[in-house]
Structures are given as structure tokens and as C-alpha cells.
Amino acid sequence: MDSLRGFDGEETIVDHDDSEHSGVETPIAIGADERRMHVRAYNHWASLLSGRAFPSIEDLEPDAVEDFGPNSVLLDFTAGAENPTIAWLGHRLRRECALDESVVSVADVPSRSLLSRLTDHYLQIIANRAPIGFEAEFMSQAGVNTLYRGILMPYSSDGDTIDFIYGVINWKERVDPAIEAELVLEVEQAILSAPRSAGHAPIWADEFGEVEPDADFDADDMQGPDIPVVDADAGLADLLDAARQGADAVRVADGRSRAALYRALSLAYDFALIAAARPQEYAELLEDSGLKAQDRAPMTPIVKLVFGVDYDKTRLTEFAAALAHGHRQGLGVGELLGALERFPGGLKGIVKAERAARASAIRPPRGEVAANQLRQMTPQAIIELDSGEGEFVVLVARRVSKRGLAVLGAVLDDALVERAMLKAAK
Known part of the structure; x- marks a missing residue:
């Protein structure tokens, strides 16, 4: 059986008919990377609520979420709850399950595929009317013992009825128990022999809530790289380096300085404006970095170039929204910094305003x-x-x-x- 956990701390156990499975599924320990994807997916869902019972399906763009979009599935109940259709299936999940284009509804999902770990639970989320996370292990059709962690989240087209469910799942194949025990022993020995260092808690919480930066703390009080001034006549690679120096100052401050963060975002925005005017140079930078331009989310590659592809994905999404808001408002070079400082709520306020603007954009019925x-x-x-x-x-x-x-x-x-x-x- 799977262990299902709602985000209010209450645990629900859902039994399955084990006649189709080789053994009973049991809860297992999932690594930090899998848990972080689970948390980031929930944070993304929560960020789209905007005071509603459920996020609007119009705000969900799984193809634009590079972090967990390839590991996700979107179920559409508008034609009925008995056999919901699959409105979106991420390429990584489709490839892992070896599914072709003939799989268009829940009834088409193979019973012992990884995708079935998500689709088997959709009735529970309708009953609970809240996101549900779960983790377990199972024996796949290929005879591979697979650990997985997933989350299902409700979406609505009218703000009240759950007519879409978005699921995200991460997985890994379990190694032979003898090899696993040997690796664990080696890791424990390495930890015991490593020198101790004085650590500190991250200011951005890696959980469902988020800790706001300390308004009284500023990077100017620390030794760190100076924030450069963008020279529009410089080469695009030089401008990118200047923007990255701004991002480095944010890291030096451990994210606790609004001033450093706002300056870094302003530099990233200025770089984006100049990159738009030099498409050939920008395309070369993207190719060198292994990134691709995105028509629907043009600022996402910009923030990845500046802050790094390994930066917290939820924060990158917020940064891209802030840059998109500046572009929507027609701000010029050097003007985003002042906008961030003046806007009610600062960065959070701008991100909320940008998401509201996207939600209100005219879409054909x-x-x-x-x-x-x-x-x-x-x-x-x-x-x-x-x-x-x-x-x-x-x-x-x-x-x-x-x-x-x-x-x-x-x-x-x-x-x-x-x-x-x-x-x-x-």
C-alpha cells in the first residue's frame, strides 16, 4: 500500500488490490532530491492560489515548468470522472513508462507502470479536496524495484469544482541491498572522518512556507563583490558576467539582503533587454550554456544564465516573473531596481501582480x-x-x-x- 500524506499533517492509508502487483507496496525513505521536487511542486501550486480554494487551470503551464514538468501528468475531468483524459504527460514520465500516443485516458494506463502510481489515487484527491503526497516502492513491469515519491494537486476551471488534477512524481531504481549497505557504510565513514565546520540555517526555507529576508541586514555590511554598472556598449558575454557578479553578491549575503537581490535582478533585467537587441549573441550564449529560448517563458533562460541552473527552482520562477513584469510595464535599462523598491510588497508584490496579469490575459474559451x-x-x-x-x-x-x-x-x-x-x- 502507499502511504499518503496530506499537507495538514494527517496521514491516510489507501489499500490497493494486490492481485496485479508482486507484493504489497510499503512506505520507504526517499532521498532529499526527490523530496525537494515534491516540495517545489507544492509551492508552485500554492503560489497560484491567489486567495481561491483551488488554483485556476488557466494558470498552469506544465510545458513551461522545466523543473518538474517532464515528470508530471495532468488529468482532465471535464468529460466525466469515471475515466479522465490525460491532457498533459511529461516526456520523461512518458519515456520511463514506454507509453505511446495511444495512451489518452486513465483507462489506457498500464496497471504496473510508474504512471499508474499517480493515476490510481485521483479519486482520493477529489474526496480530500487538497493536495496529497505519497511515497512507496513497487516492482515494475520490467521487474525493477523502483522507489518513488509523488504528489497530486487539485485545479479548477471555476474556482470551486475540481475538474483537473496535476500530479508530479520522481523515482529511482533501488540497488541491490548488499551494494546499498556497502555504499551507506562508506558514506558514514566519510562523514565521520570529515572536519567539522560551523554551519548556518538557510534563510530561504526548503519547506512549504518561505522565510522572508531580514530587512535590517544588507550585503553592503559584508565583504563581497562590488555590484557593477551595466555598460550597454560592452559585449553580451561581458554584460552577462556583470549580472552574474550581482547574483554572486546575493549568495555572499545568503539571500538575506533585499538590496543585493534587487540590484541583481535589475542587472539581470538590463541584460535581458540588451540580449533581446542582440539575438545572435544571445543564441550563442544559450547554446554554450546548454539552454534553450522559450517563447512562452522568455525570462526563464535569462535567470538561469545569471543565477545558475542549479539555483532554487522556485526562486528562479519568481525572478523570471519579476523580469517579465518589468518587460510588461515597458521599463528600460536601470529602471527595474526602482520599481522593485517602490512596489507595494517588493518582489513578492510584483510576482503576485505578474501572475494576476497572466491569469487575466484573454484566452479563447x-x-x-x-x-x-x-x-x-x-x-x-x-x-x-x-x-x-x-x-x-x-x-x-x-x-x-x-x-x-x-x-x-x-x-x-x-x-x-x-x-x-x-x-x-x-
Whole structure:
């Protein structure tokens, strides 16, 4: 069985029929990397709430979340809860489960695949109406003992009804117990023989909440690299180096200085503006760094270049939102720093405002998108029938032969027609 934990600390045990599995799943210890992905996914969900019971599905862009998007699945319940469709499946999860394009709903998911570890729990999250995390191990179809940790999070199209569920899962294959014991022994011996150092707690909490920087602490009170001034005439690589020096100052301050952070973000924004004017140079920098430009999230590669791809992913997402807000407001070189200092709530306020602006952006209704797709389809047959005045109707037919259908009449129900349109347009 899986061990499911809600984020209020309450634990729920969900039993499975073990006839399809080789043994009972038992809770296991998952490493820090897997736990951090789990936490970052929850933090991302919480950041989209904006005072609502559930985040809006319109705010979720799994293809733009490089951190855990490839390890995720999005279930769509708009056509019914009995067999939700798979609206998104990350490439890493699809590859791990060896799934092709024929897997389009929960019913198509192989029972002993890693993806089934997520989809088996979707009814529990509807009942709990809250995110649920779980961890366990199981024997895959390939006979590999796999450790995994996952989380399921509810989304809504109207703010109240759970009609989408987003799941994120991380996994690793378990090594032979004898080899594992030997490795653990070596690590313990290395830790015991290592010199002790005086550590400090990170100011940015690696948990569900977040600790705000100390407003009374400033990097100027510490010895660290000077914050450079951007010279627009310099080469783009030099400008990137200047922005990275700003990011280094944030690290020297251990994230406790708003002043250092705001200066670093301003330098990153200035670099982004100049990079946009020098696309060839920027493309070369991205290629050298192993990054790709993103049309839907153009500031994400910028903050990764400046702060590093190994920087906390949740913070990088916030930094990219702040830079995007500056671009949305038409700020010029050197102007983001003042905007951060003046904006109510500082960085947090700007990030919230940018996410609200994205949420309010005009998107075509899903019914309109489906209608446009249906208008482009080739008709299978044209018949004369009294079917009301609507452009789309649902017809009821009776099969009279292998390929013959006798059309009996039209169903004039707007809600049923819209659901059928959404289903037919997928």
C-alpha cells in the first residue's frame, strides 16, 4: 500500500488490490532530491492560489515548468470522472513508462507502470479536496524495484469544482541491498572522518512556507563583490558576467539582503533587454550554456544564465516573473531596481501582480477552440433532419450493420452538446 500524506499533517492509508502487483507496496525513505521536487511542486501550486480554494487551470503551464514538468501528468475531468483524459504527460514520465500516443485516458494506463502510481489515487484527491503526497516502492513491469515519491494537486476551471488534477512524481531504481549497505557504510565513514565546520540555517526555507529576508541586514555590511554598472556598449558575454557578479553578491549575503537581490535582478533585467537587441549573441550564449529560448517563458533562460541552473527552482520562477513584469510595464535599462523598491510588497508584490496579469490575459474559451477544430474536420455525411437552430447538435443513431448507422434524431441539450464538442475535438 502507499502511504499518503496530506499537507495538514494527517496521514491516510489507501489499500490497493494486490492481485496485479508482486507484493504489497510499503512506505520507504526517499532521498532529499526527490523530496525537494515534491516540495517545489507544492509551492508552485500554492503560489497560484491567489486567495481561491483551488488554483485556476488557466494558470498552469506544465510545458513551461522545466523543473518538474517532464515528470508530471495532468488529468482532465471535464468529460466525466469515471475515466479522465490525460491532457498533459511529461516526456520523461512518458519515456520511463514506454507509453505511446495511444495512451489518452486513465483507462489506457498500464496497471504496473510508474504512471499508474499517480493515476490510481485521483479519486482520493477529489474526496480530500487538497493536495496529497505519497511515497512507496513497487516492482515494475520490467521487474525493477523502483522507489518513488509523488504528489497530486487539485485545479479548477471555476474556482470551486475540481475538474483537473496535476500530479508530479520522481523515482529511482533501488540497488541491490548488499551494494546499498556497502555504499551507506562508506558514506558514514566519510562523514565521520570529515572536519567539522560551523554551519548556518538557510534563510530561504526548503519547506512549504518561505522565510522572508531580514530587512535590517544588507550585503553592503559584508565583504563581497562590488555590484557593477551595466555598460550597454560592452559585449553580451561581458554584460552577462556583470549580472552574474550581482547574483554572486546575493549568495555572499545568503539571500538575506533585499538590496543585493534587487540590484541583481535589475542587472539581470538590463541584460535581458540588451540580449533581446542582440539575438545572435544571445543564441550563442544559450547554446554554450546548454539552454534553450522559450517563447512562452522568455525570462526563464535569462535567470538561469545569471543565477545558475542549479539555483532554487522556485526562486528562479519568481525572478523570471519579476523580469517579465518589468518587460510588461515597458521599463528600460536601470529602471527595474526602482520599481522593485517602490512596489507595494517588493518582489513578492510584483510576482503576485505578474501572475494576476497572466491569469487575466484573454484566452479563447475552450468551447470556441473546440468549435474551430470541428469546423475544419471533413464531414462524414450530410443529412436533412429537423435539429433546431444551433450550429452543433448531438445525434442519436442505431447501428443497423457493421458500417451502417440509422440516425434517429437530435438531442437539443446545450450542456451535452458542449461536452460532446470538447470530446470530439481532442
